[in-house]
Amino acid sequence: MLVKFKLNGVDVELNVKPGEYLLDSLRNYGVKSVKKGCDASSCGACTVLVDNHPVLSCSYLTARVEGKEVTTVEAIQEEAAKLSEYFSKEGADQCGFCNSAFALLIHALKHENPHPSDEEIKDYIVGNLCRCTGYQSQFKAIKAYLGGK
């Protein structure tokens, strides 16, 4: 089936199987920044934005993005670069497999809730697992980034 949507601001038309998930469609199309950590919406590594809202693309049918806007980290390069500096300062960049998903998530959080409390930040990112950092450095980096420090 043919699905038409905007990918990072550009109109695309993908020929996908009816039951295909957005993660697979994007990676098959060549967008490899979206990662497959699991296949059950439990780890968050496949996060993309659909109409600026984070979704887990491993369990989001591609057919659902018809007419919508899909954003991957390629569309927020400057922001990702800036966030990485905060991650670096806190020692939060390790294996990085989950990092692009975090960048998208933080981008969405910033738009939804520009001045989140600590608990609100944690609630927002709790579904994105990380096995490297112990989370505290990551959390401090995100907090500093959102605070513009």
Place this chain on the structure above:
Amino acid sequence: MKKFKVVSNVTPSVDGKGIMMGRYAYTDDLAPQNALVIKILRSPHAFARIKSIDVSEAEKYPGVACILTHKNVPHVSFTRAGQGYPEPSPHDKFILDEYVRYVGDEVAAVAAVNEEVALEAMKLIKVEYEVLEPVLDFEKAVDNKSVLHPEDGIHEMFPIGFEPKRNIAAAYEMEVGNVEEELKKCDFVVEDTFYSQAQNHAMLEPHASNARLDEHNRLVIYSTTQTPFHMRRILSKTIGLPVDRIRFIKPRVGGGFGGKQAFHGEMFCALVTLRTNKPSKCVFTREEVFASTYTRHPMRIKMRVGATKDGKIQAIDCRALSDTGAYGEHALTVFMIVGSKVLPLYNKVKAVRFGGQVVYTNHEPAGAFRGYGAIQGNYAVESIIDELAEKMGVDPIKLREDNSMKEKETSPIFKIMGEGTEGTAMIMESCKLPYCIKRGKELIEWDKKYPVKKVGPHTIRSVGCAIAMQGSGIPFLDMGSCSIRLNDGGSYMVTVGATDIGQGSDTVISQIVAEELGTTMDKVIIYSSDTDLAPFDCGAYASSTTYVSGNAAWNAAKKMRERLIKEAADYLKVKVDSVEFDGSKFTSGNKEVTLDELSVKRFYNEDTHQIAVTESFHGHVSPPPFMAAYGEFEFDTETFEYKMINYVTVTDCGTTINPMLAKGQVEGGVIQGYGMASSEEVVYSPKGKLLTNSYDTYHIPTTKEVGNLISEFADSYEPTGPFGAKSVGEIGIDTPPAVLCNAVYNAFGVRIHSLPITPQKIFEAVKAKK
């Protein structure tokens, strides 16, 4: 503290920005677009013999390229462990075998044009099994009537106590002094038994590999491996393809923790590509990562410890039983670390004994995992030390302070116990453990909080502590090397075999090179872990990268500095010892030349040649990092649920080459260890199927379960390390089980003898006590 310009300064990692920006860097990002997809048919039985396997229908399915079964792959026993040669693990595995030994073991591999076809074709494979009685209780494995490895052709590479007919993969015994005699003389003796579970690495990137043949008809394999050079050797020996026909490339790896030291899909990719002349790839599902790779070795550890009235610990007896699952990967070496990286902490004892067996069961195989036996040993030893302190009526911290390792001291264990063989005697040239204990105690405010405080109507807070040590590489065995060549313009191309798996070794090695050559990080370009382009390195394991590969890089940088000074002296026509080099300019009296100018001359104009060096390093010692850890937890006295409030670590890892990455290693280790201590429950069905095979059923810590982490480092300098550094990759994981166990005791007066320490277990123990 010594002053450096690059080392020990806060320096961004060399790759953090590109990774965050989503640059394609991981194994599956780099798979050829048209690669055949390999899916693995796995055993539904814990133990069975394949009576017949018929792939004729599956092979006819449109789009299927190749099916591998035990009938058409080389039958050479090997170990997937990914260790040096000869391996201390038994060669007890075949690429595919007539026997399947756990639910999830490999039966066949199907390569097809896409995943869907591979999975459809897989359904057409007809397998007839003779179901055998599995061994699912590791305490009943030895001399069980079911024998996991009855087959011929398996063997040990050197004596490791391998007795497959008795289900024993390895065994070990050692004793210093006479433990029984010393225990008799003790005024206080405590004994207890501790069980730890089959923790899963649960790294975010699943195991992946892909293969292609290049224009020289050589096999090129990309793999999420921690050990590309060992992979090349093992693949070569197992499939009979010469080493020179194989190139292993480790791209960016999304977390390893030991779980990617071994072979997983690589053999299948190699065989499929060689047979079909087509590229292939194999990416594990999350369920496969959980159920069909490796776990930590579950263990039972029986402790007996004795002390005299004068406050001295006199004897330690540690008897362990380890479950290696279906195959004996890392069986002996993980087992030995239980003793060798824990017991030397208490080096003043008159007698110490360690021993036991590593047994086969029909569970997922166990293998390397950060901590590597030390976390299991730490849980047992550091729990029983608290029990001993209570029996003696002394403060548990005081007992540790009085009896633990100090600088310039040693332990006889270092000489006796090595990596599957004899060890190496060493004196602790750097050991700030006393400082770590003291400083940690202040940071947690122990005196205010110990043992327990009521903080709400039904909430209490208690504290617990533990100390730990690890190693820094395997002396006389592990080797790292580094090549540096000068570019025109005065930058350096650094190639290392060292394997960055997310821990930041590319950054750390760049810093070491930059520091020695007096340059800045932007002038150091690093490329690592490609067996064609980089010099040999044993790989990322045994806390070796900063110490072993870092020393190799330091040696290479020192050599490069010498070479450059000689080149400058030749160019300026002055004596070598008159030249000074500040990293960008050579000066001799009133003559000078910049590195930039000199490099251009040597590339294009005058006496042109490439300036390059290669140096190696292997350790003669394995200087241990040390740590003191303190945890504060809040318990609900009605539900027994708990949360971490504070976790303090003070670590002596020598110089922290990159303080933020070092902190990342400690905190990441602590939380991974806390997962094992608190929430990572492993459940098998009665027939041996792993039920906790997803992130939903196997609960690793999330951001909400992490308390306040306070992570400090002692001012320490290890004379044998690069710029004074020791390792820091593993030690963080060791303490949480004992710290939590001790805190639970301090809260409720009950000791939990198995991991994870769940509210249910605390509740049951409290109920039993009443």
